[in-house]
Amino acid sequence: MSELNGKTVLLTGASSGIGEALVEKLIARGARVIGVARSEDKLQALSEKHGDFFESRTADLSEQQGWSTLVESLNVSPDIVVLNAGTCEYLEAGSIDIGLVERVFEVNFFANVRGAKVLLDKYQDSLKQFVVVSSSARYLAMPRGEAYGASKAALTYFFESLQLSFPNIRFSMVHPGFVKTPLTDKNDFDMPMRITAEEAALVMANKIEKGKLQINFPLVFTLLMRILGMLPASLRYKLGRGMVKK
Numbered sequence: 001m002s003e004l005n006g007k008t009v010l011l012t013g014a015s016s017g018i019g020e021a022l023v024e025k026l027i028a029r030g031a032r033v034i035g036v037a038r039s040e041d042k043l044q045a046l047s048e049k050h051g052d053f054f055e056s057r058t059a060d061l062s063e064q065q066g067w068s069t070l071v072e073s074l075n076v077s078p079d080i081v082v083l084n085a086g087t088c089e090y091l092e093a094g095s096i097d098i099g100l101v102e103r104v105f106e107v108n109f110f111a112n113v114r115g116a117k118v119l120l121d122k123y124q125d126s127l128k129q130f131v132v133v134s135s136s137a138r139y140l141a142m143p144r145g146e147a148y149g150a151s152k153a154a155l156t157y158f159f160e161s162l163q164l165s166f167p168n169i170r171f172s173m174v175h176p177g178f179v180k181t182p183l184t185d186k187n188d189f190d191m192p193m194r195i196t197a198e199e200a201a202l203v204m205a206n207k208i209e210k211g212k213l214q215i216n217f218p219l220v221f222t223l224l225m226r227i228l229g230m231l232p233a234s235l236r237y238k239l240g241r242g243m244v245k246k
């Protein structure tokens with residue numbers, strides 16, 4: 001029997017892409033999912049499909065009160081939390097749009113920090129696992145990735161540091177490469193080794209089940225990103241500048 005059988009999983013970003021695919025994998029292993037997103041219609045469709053195994057909560061997590069209202073509405077303590085909701089916007093090369101940077105950080109960083117505060121204040125004695133979806137973008141500076149990459153690097157650092165004070169909870173950091181979802185469908189550049197959301201969700205469910213601390217996939221792509229990230233700065237900059245579109 002799966003380790004996830006009978007567990008309650010609170011999953012943000014359940015309405016689309018990786019999160020939506022993960023709902024299927026978790027429920028297939030006997031977990032009960034409380035799925036969070038803004039799109040009520042998409043969550044409703046998942047409720048209709050999965051019956052008692054899926055409960056929906058509509059929330060804009062970038063709003064100050066989003067997390068407190070959400071947690072007040074829960075009538076069970078989650079065993080596992082998956083902070084997956086996220087957004088991606090790229091800066092134009094050579095210009096800094098402060099509004100864009102703030103928007104990306106609100107969803108990818110501050111919303112998750114607020115979530116951690118509210119959830120740990122209430123559930124730190126019962127919560128078993130905290131899964132945080134960052135990105136392999138955090139390993140290497142990419143052109144136009146200032147806001148997205150920095151928000152994910154900050155996210156990884158924050159949670160790797162936070163977990164040091166919560167030794168009884170397993171924190172799993174997820175660093176995906178490219179996954180085909182509405183988030184990457186907008187991209188106008190090559191996305192090497194891109195996998196499907198289904199493939200991503202399968203790896204995630206397997207590793208969450210095993211309580212892995214680092215969940216990196218696809219393996220070869222994320223390994224390459226980590227190796228490139230360790231090159232001397234002069235080489236990394238040369239490589240990155242070569243990728244800037246003229």
Ligand SMILES: NC(=O)c1ccc[n+]([C@@H]2O[C@H](COP(=O)([O-])OP(=O)(O)OC[C@H]3O[C@@H](n4cnc5c(N)ncnc54)[C@H](OP(=O)(O)O)[C@@H]3O)[C@@H](O)[C@H]2O)c1
Pocket residue numbers: 012013014015016017018019036037038039040042059060061062063084085086087088107133134135136175176177178179180181182183184
């Ligand atoms: N796809 C990739 O290649 C890739 C690579 C590395 C990391 N990631 C990370 O994986 C996670 C999932 O991404 P995805 O590719 O599956 O993207 P996606 O299909 O665009 O899904 C994003 C999810 O986040 C939710 N969301 C966004 N803003 C929200 C807000 N303010 N409040 C509540 N929910 C919000 C969306 O729901 P609503 O719109 O309904 O609110 C949606 O369910 C993200 O954290 C992303 O950064 C993705």
